[in-house]
Amino acid sequence: MNRILLKACNLSKTFTVKKSLFFSNRMERVAAIRNISFQLYQGETFGLVGESGCGKSTLSKTLLRLLKADDGEVYFGLTQEQFLKLESARPLTGIGDGEENQEYRALRSQYNLTEMSEKSLFPYRRKIQIIFQNPYSSFNPRLRVREILEEPLLIHGVGSKQDREETLYEMLEKVGLNRDYAKRFPNEFSGGQQQRIGIARALILNPELLIADEPVSSLDVSVQAQIINLINRIRRDMHLTVLFISHDLSVIRQVADRAAVMYGGRLMEIAPTEALFANPLHPYTDLLIKSAPVIRIGQGSDFSRWEYHHDPARNEVVYETGCSFRAKCRDAMPVCEQLIPGLLEVQPEHFVACHRLPVPTGTLQNKGSLS
Amino acid sequence: MISLTRLTNGTLKRTAPEMNPLLEIRNLQTSFHTPYGTGRAVNGVSFSMNKGEIIGLAGESGSGKTMTALSILRLLPENKVHISAEALRFNGLDLLSMTDEEMRMIRGHKISMIFQDPVAFLNPAFTIGQQLTDTILTHMKISKQEAAALAVETLSKVGFTAPEHKFHYYPHQLSGGMAQRTMIAQAIVTRPQLLIADEIATSLDATLQNQIIDLMLLIRQELSSAMILITHNLALISQMADRIAMMYAGEIVEIADKENLFRNPFHPYTIGLLESIPRIDKKSEFLKTIPGNIPDIFHYPAGCNFSDRCPRVMEICCHKKPGYYELSPGHKALCWLGERAATT
Ligand SMILES: Nc1ncnc2c1ncn2[C@@H]1O[C@H](COP(=O)(O)OP(=O)(O)O)[C@@H](O)[C@H]1O
Ligand code: SF4
Ligand code: SF4
Ligand SMILES: [Mg+2]
Numbered sequence: 180m181n182r183i184l185l186k187a188c189n190l191s192k193t194f195t196v197k198k199s200l201f202f203s204n205r206m207e208r209v210a211a212i213r214n215i216s217f218q219l220y221q222g223e224t225f226g227l228v229g230e231s232g233c234g235k236s237t238l239s240k241t242l243l244r245l246l247k248a249d250d251g252e253v254y255f256g257l258t259q260e261q262f263l264k265l266e267s268a269r270p271l272t273g274i275g276d277g278e279e280n281q282e283y284r285a286l287r288s289q290y291n292l293t294e295m296s297e298k299s300l301f302p303y304r305r306k307i308q309i310i311f312q313n314p315y316s317s318f319n320p321r322l323r324v325r326e327i328l329e330e331p332l333l334i335h336g337v338g339s340k341q342d343r344e345e346t347l348y349e350m351l352e353k354v355g356l357n358r359d360y361a362k363r364f365p366n367e368f369s370g371g372q373q374q375r376i377g378i379a380r381a382l383i384l385n386p387e388l389l390i391a392d393e394p395v396s397s398l399d400v401s402v403q404a405q406i407i408n409l410i411n412r413i414r415r416d417m418h419l420t421v422l423f424i425s426h427d428l429s430v431i432r433q434v435a436d437r438a439a440v441m442y443g444g445r446l447m448e449i450a451p452t453e454a455l456f457a458n459p460l461h462p463y464t465d466l467l468i469k470s471a472p473v474i475r476i477g478q479g480s481d482f483s484r485w486e487y488h489h490d491p492a493r494n495e496v497v498y499e500t501g502c503s504f505r506a507k508c509r510d511a512m513p514v515c516e517q518l519i520p521g522l523l524e525v526q527p528e529h530f531v532a533c534h535r536l537p538v539p540t541g542t543l544q545n546k547g548s549l550s
Numbered sequence: 551m552i553s554l555t556r557l558t559n560g561t562l563k564r565t566a567p568e569m570n571p572l573l574e575i576r577n578l579q580t581s582f583h584t585p586y587g588t589g590r591a592v593n594g595v596s597f598s599m600n601k602g603e604i605i606g607l608a609g610e611s612g613s614g615k616t617m618t619a620l621s622i623l624r625l626l627p628e629n630k631v632h633i634s635a636e637a638l639r640f641n642g643l644d645l646l647s648m649t650d651e652e653m654r655m656i657r658g659h660k661i662s663m664i665f666q667d668p669v670a671f672l673n674p675a676f677t678i679g680q681q682l683t684d685t686i687l688t689h690m691k692i693s694k695q696e697a698a699a700l701a702v703e704t705l706s707k708v709g710f711t712a713p714e715h716k717f718h719y720y721p722h723q724l725s726g727g728m729a730q731r732t733m734i735a736q737a738i739v740t741r742p743q744l745l746i747a748d749e750i751a752t753s754l755d756a757t758l759q760n761q762i763i764d765l766m767l768l769i770r771q772e773l774s775s776a777m778i779l780i781t782h783n784l785a786l787i788s789q790m791a792d793r794i795a796m797m798y799a800g801e802i803v804e805i806a807d808k809e810n811l812f813r814n815p816f817h818p819y820t821i822g823l824l825e826s827i828p829r830i831d832k833k834s835e836f837l838k839t840i841p842g843n844i845p846d847i848f849h850y851p852a853g854c855n856f857s858d859r860c861p862r863v864m865e866i867c868c869h870k871k872p873g874y875y876e877l878s879p880g881h882k883a884l885c886w887l888g889e890r891a892a893t894t
Contacts, residue, residue, distance in 0.1 A: 230758055231726045369843060370611070399610040399782045404826040404837035411836075429830040433837060453833070470757050471830040472785040474812060507757070 182259065184388060184420050185219040185242070190251035190293075192234075192241050210499070211237040213444045215251070216522065219388065224414060224421040226435030226452065228428050228467070234444040235424045239390045242422075243307055244292055244300060253292040255303055256387065265290065305335050308386040312393035314377030318365040324351075324376055325361040331384050350379045353416075354409060371402035378409065382417065389414070390422045395430060407433055428467050432456060437528070440464045443503030446522055450529040460531045463504045502534065510535050571598040572743060572776050573622070576637035580614075580621045582630060582847070589847035591617040593800035593855075599793075601743070602770060604777045606791030606808070608784055610823075612844050614800040615780045619746045623663060624653050640744070659689045662737035664747040668729040672721040678732045679705075679717030682739055689740045700739065707772075708735045708765060727758045734765065741773050748780045763789050785827060788812060793880075796820050799845055799855035806881035816883045818860045854886065862887060 193210045212234040219225050227235050240246040242253055257265070268283040288294050292303060311317055318327055328347040332338060338346065348358050354375040365373060374394060381389060391410065395403040411434060414421050423434050431438050432452060439449040440463060448461040459465045502520055505511040512534060520532040580592035592614045599605050607615045620626050621633050624645065638645045640656065648656070657663075665671050673681060682701035687694070698717075705713035708731040716728075724732060730750060737745055751762040767790065769775060781787050787794060788808060795805040796817065804817040815821045822840040842859040845851060851858050854867040867886055875888025 371843075400784070401610060401823060401826045401840040404828070404839040407828065407837055408839065427828075429828040432830055432833055433828045456830075466757055468830065470760050472789055473829065473831050474785055474788060474824060474827060 181220040181222055183218050183262065184221045184256060186252075186254045186257075186262075187218070187242065188216050188252040188254075190215040190238065190241055190253065191249050192237050192246060193249055210444055212241070214519075215444075215446055217439055217446065217449060219420055219422060220437075221387075221420055222418060223436040224411075224423055224434050226431035226438035227422060227424045227441060228431045228438060229426065229441035231426055233441045235426075235441055236392055237444075238441075239309065239392050239422065239424060241293070243304075243309060243390065245309075248293045251293060252287065254290050255292055256306065257290060261286075261290065305331075305384045306386050307388045307390065308381035308384065309390040309392060310374070310377045310381045310394050312396050314373045315365055315370075317377070318373075320364065320366060322364075323361065324363055324365065327365065327376065328361070328380055328383055331380060335384060337384070346383060347379075350383050353382070353413065354379045355405075369402075370398050371405060374398065374406050375409070378406075378413070382413065382419075385417070386419070388420045388422065390424070392424045393426065394423075396425065396427070403430075410434065428471055440467065445503050445519075446530075446532065447504065448529075448531050449522070454526075454529055458529075460525060460529065460536065461504075461533050462508050462510050462535070466507070502532075570601075570642070571639075572601045572603070572641060574598040574637050574639045575622070576635060578618065578621060578635040578638060579633070580617050580626070581632050583632065584630075587848055590850070591800055591847050592621060595797075595800075595802055597795055597802065597805060599776055599778075602774045602776050603793070604770065604779060604791045606787035606794040607778055607780045607797060608782065608787055608794055608823075609797035610782055610844050612846075613797040615797050616748055617800075618797070619663065619748060619778060619780060623657055623661060623746070624648075625657075625663075655689075658685065658742075659740050660742055661744045661746065662740065662742040664733050664737045664745065664750055666749040666752075668726075668733040669721060669724075671733060672729065674721050677718050677720055678724070678735075679719075682717075682732075682735060685736055686739055701735075704735045704739045705732075708732075708738070709761070727761070730762060731765070734762075734769070738769055738773060738775070742775055744776045744778070745769070746778045746780070749782070750779075751786060752781060752783050759786060760789075766790060784824065796823070799850060800847065801855060801884060803856065803885070804881075804883045806877075810878065810881050814877070814881070816877055816881070816887070817856075817885050818862045818887070819856050820883075822859075822861070854884075 190212060191210070191214055192212050215238055227238070229235055237246060241248040254262070254265070265283075265286050268280060268286055270280050270283060292300060322330070325347060328350060329343055332343045332346065337343065347361065351358055351361060356372065356375050356379070360368075365376060368376065394410070395406050398406060407430065410421065410423070413419065421434075423431065425431055435452045437450065438452045438455050440447045440455075440461060442463050448455065448459070448464045455464060456468065459468055501516040501518060502508070502511070505515040508515070514534050518534065520534050522530045522532040523536070524530050525536055575598065576596045578592055578595040579590065582589040582591060595614070595618055597605065607618065609615055617626075622638065622645065624633070626633070633646065635646060640661065645653070645656070672678065679698065679701050682704060683694070683697045686692070686697040686700055690697070692700070702713045702717055705716055710716045710728070710731065721729065721732075734750075747766070751759040763786070766777065766779075770777065779787055779790055791808050793805065793807050794811045795802045796811075796819065797803065798819050804811065804815070804820045811820065812824070815824055819840070822838070825838040826840060828837060840859055845855060845858070851868070853869045854860070854863075854872050857863050857867040860867065864886060872884055872886045872888070874882045874884050876882050877888065
């Protein structure tokens with residue numbers, strides 16, 4: 180396996196929302212992501228799939244610190260030695276929080292993206308770039324494409340005026356846009372072309388990690404296929420690592436080497452993509468795969484859907500305790516209401532969070548916990 | 551046995567005359583007048599539908615799906631937009647000659663539309679219960695209490711648990727799926743005969759999509775409403791529609807019942823679109839695409855509208871518009887290849 184480029188440990192983020200608009204000001208805390216741990220290997224495309232609102236965007240924003248995590252660590256680009264040092268200093272789970280361990284505290288605050296100063300973080304902002312579902316809303320509509328692409332180079336003080344020009348024309352070509360487009364404004368482009376501009380802007384600083392948050396979700400299928408092909412080609416050309424977020428499992432299958440399935444703010448399963456589809460071990464993954472319609476041209480459409488434990492209204496329930504999937508789960512047991520299942524490695528590189536699975540001999544990716 | 555009939559441009563000959571179509575559209579044209587010229591958004595759309603039938607209107611964004619729906623409902627600004635049709639009849643009534651007042655009574659009462667972005671259409675300052683009750687009161691002569699009771703009943707029908715409690719929710723307290731359900735509740739509360747839904751489940755994940763699909767099918771069963779479902783997601787529509795009309799550049803390029811469309815797609819655009827859908831059952835190194843972009847409404851190519859992107863383009867396609875060919879009863883395509891199929 181390649182070197183670890185990014186490692187997230189026990190990331191959590193809670194939002195505080197006003198419960199009612201006018202009559203009371205009761206504040207309610209909504210956990211958007213809870214205890215998320217995973218790692219990205221250099222050069223891979225890692226897919227993250229889950230329904231809208233399950234916390235995918237929140238997770239991607241906490242990685243970049245566009246949102247401040249309440250808890251947890253994010254490490255990026257550490258050498259193997261640095262990782263070893265950190266891991267050997269890390270106190271064993273259950274024996275304090277590491278508050279007592281001076282060396283661990285020091286290493287952690289030096290490397291952890293979620294606690295370092297804005298100044299130390301600055302170089303990482305160049306190495307990690309993000310593209311969104313609606314690129315247009317992230318463009319300043321008064322800027323021309325040329326200025327939109329030049330901006331990140333200016334912020335990070337890259338090159339002379341001439342170098343920057345060259346870089347941006349090169350980038351336009353790389354994403355399949357005409358050089359002449361540099362003169363135009365973003366609103367003159369179609370959705371697919373705007374996403375190409377978004378990709379060009381993200382890649383112009385030559386990042387190591389590209390986070391793509393639903394980059395094709397609002398595009399038509401034919402354009403969607405063009406953008407997926409583009410991302411696939413560019414990531415090979417530029418040796419990028421990609422975190423590809425989508426609510427559509429078919430898209431994930433086309434792009435990802437490994438994939439994680441998220442539900443209710445927690446990771447349910449992580450596996451190499453082909454293993455995930457061939458052998459889904461979590462009931463939610465299984466449900467997602469079986470719910471997806473398949474169209475085979477010449478054979479008609481196939482809509483044999485899995486009849487699952489069906490109660491549409493139960494979607495609304497957000498659980499603070501137990502397994503977050505249990506309202507929809509065909510296999511739920513009493514223990515699922517009390518105990519949060521930990522994410523366990525049940526087969527090599529295949530992690531699952533479900534009480535139904537036999538106790539594995541593998542390692543613990545993150546611990547389950549009471550309540 | 552395939553019967554091929556050459557039909558005159560723009561009009562569809564009906565295979566079996568429908569007795570009383572709920573909606574009959576013949577040669578609908580919608581154009582925008584701007585200082586730069588006239589843009590033709592809908593270019594001779596014709597179809598009719600029966601009571602309780604579900605038609606899927608599919609195609610890329612910009613192909614004229616939403617414009618077709620808004621034209622039927624006359625929801626476009628009349629000073630900027632010109633709508634014409636040989637026939638635009640709902641229940642035999644001519645929608646084009648109705649007064650604005652008559653049209654308002656049809657909209658929301660007999661025909662309801664569910665829009666793409668539910669949150670944008672809910673008023674953030676009022677609870678969903680208040681908004682539902684208001685809709686009911688505009689269309690029904692019943693007391694406030696009765697309207698509120700009906701609102702609660704409708705919320706429960708679209709799948710809210712504890713509807714009396716959710717009645718007091720504000721739009722910002724709803725999840726995406728709940729907001730979509732609220733919009734559906736708004737649209738069905740008056741028991742319309744025709745529901746038009748624009749991209750209602752596209753942004754939801756597969757399990758939530760299936761719940762919305764089940765809900766729509768349940769509504770048809772209970773209210774016998776006919777539906778026009780607009781989407782660019784063919785996989786989604788395949789689970790709901792009886793018939794599918796593929797739109798491209800303001801025209802219906804192929805129409806067939808669902809099974810036929812997926813089994814024997816004919817129009818090169820339909821085939822291209824079906825092939826570019828990422829499949830969940832297999833990984834492809836490279837996804838098929840349709841090169842190029844849909845023409846803008848001011849500049850159509852001469853001849854066939856798809857000729858500049860079509861992998862099977864022929865000489866005639868570039869200067870002469872194709873007409874509709876009937877490939878089998880009810881299966882029609884707007885493509886010169888239809889003629890070739892006729893002679894072989
Ligand atoms: N700024 C915010 N304030 C309050 N709640 C938020 C905010 N951003 C996201 N949430 C909530 O956090 C949860 C996860 O949202 P998000 O990460 O956007 O999900 P996804 O990207 O998977 O659709 C949702 O319940 C959402 O309503
Ligand atoms: S832990 Fe229980 S409720 Fe959750 S997925 Fe497994 S069996 Fe279902
Ligand atoms: S008429 Fe010609 S260009 Fe148009 S779709 Fe048919 S084959 Fe292609
Ligand atoms: Mg999101």
